[in-house]
Amino acid sequence: MGGKSSKYDNLEIMLGDQSSEPHSLPLKYLKKITNSSSDERVLGRGGSGVVYKGELSNGEVIAVKKLERSLPSFEKQFTNEVYHFMKLRHPNIVRLLGYCYETHNVCLQHNGKYVFAEMSERLLCLEYLPNGSLDRYISDESSGLDWPTRYKIIEGICYGLHYLHVETHNPVLHLDLKPANILLDNGMLPKLTDFGLSRLLDQQQTICTSSREGTIGYMSPEYLHGDIVTTKSDIFSLGVIIMEVIRGDRDYPGLGGTSSEEFTELTLDKWRNVLGKARGYTSLEVDCQQIKRCIQIGLLCVNPERARRPTATKVVKMLQGISEANQVDNLMAVHRICIC
Incomplete structure (x- = not known):
């Protein structure tokens, strides 16, 4: 019955x-x-x-x-x-x-x-995403998620943002992109959520706003100061997240006083140490090249000058190795941005 x-x-x-x-x-x-x-x-x-x-x-x-x-x-x-x-x-x-x-x-x-x-x-x-939000998993690179999982998360976030900016009928600005608004499924596939602050772009591809409703630390300088925002505002947030997934913190050259080259090498050295300790590990150089590419993409994304940040399409091409990701602006070393 x-x-x-x-x-x-x-x-x-x-x-x-x-x-x-x-x-x-x-x-x-x-x-x-x-x-x-x-x-x-x-x-x-x-x-x-x-x-x-x-x-x-x-x-x-x-x-x-x-x-x-x-x-x-x-x-x-x-x-x-x-x-x-x-x-x-x-x-x-x-x-x-x-x-x-x-x-x-x-x-x-x-x-x-x-x-x-x-x-x-x-x-x-x-x-329902059983693994909860990304902010629960970001920690120092010596613990928590392994590199392949972190790369999968970075890649998925980039694809999701590319969909919002390029693949929809009208570009969508998320405007509150942060680890707490990225959920993970059973296979640690990332999914963007929380579109309460999102906006559709006009024909000029810009929005004039005095809003500061985003999250400090992930907001671009122009959004933080109530200026015109574009898709590049989300790209800044993406860069901060990429850095956080790689390093376990939101630090990058514009904050710590180091040059982009020193920053990249220090981060790579830490990962070489972590990866080298894994038993039976054989793809150190391949993964280090991948890590280096992600660092370079992140640095390009957090450029304080909006026009110098890449588009979502450029980010995806750099991830795929179709476009070079090594043109990090040295000015990053002298710019300081308020990240709380």
């Missing part, structure tokens, strides 16, 4: 269908699968809300992101995420499964009286 059917069976079939378009989901259902947003179901907390583990009746798991109502840009961030996620389909972009937008009236006490107030709930249902 078959199991007892549920009124939510069709929803669960839709959620499990990878070819299905995201649909509106009832709040009652999302409360059911997250055990009323209980603390034991929390997967993570961020500046824009809390992510809960949603368990379907068939045992599958999804992630349910509940946006904080107290956010000044609550409505805008939710709308941004839904609009962008709805049209983004790529192996290195987290997939949107559904969304919930419900408003109800609640009786509350205000100034000694009971009044009815509107309460809005905004939730996103996303594919």
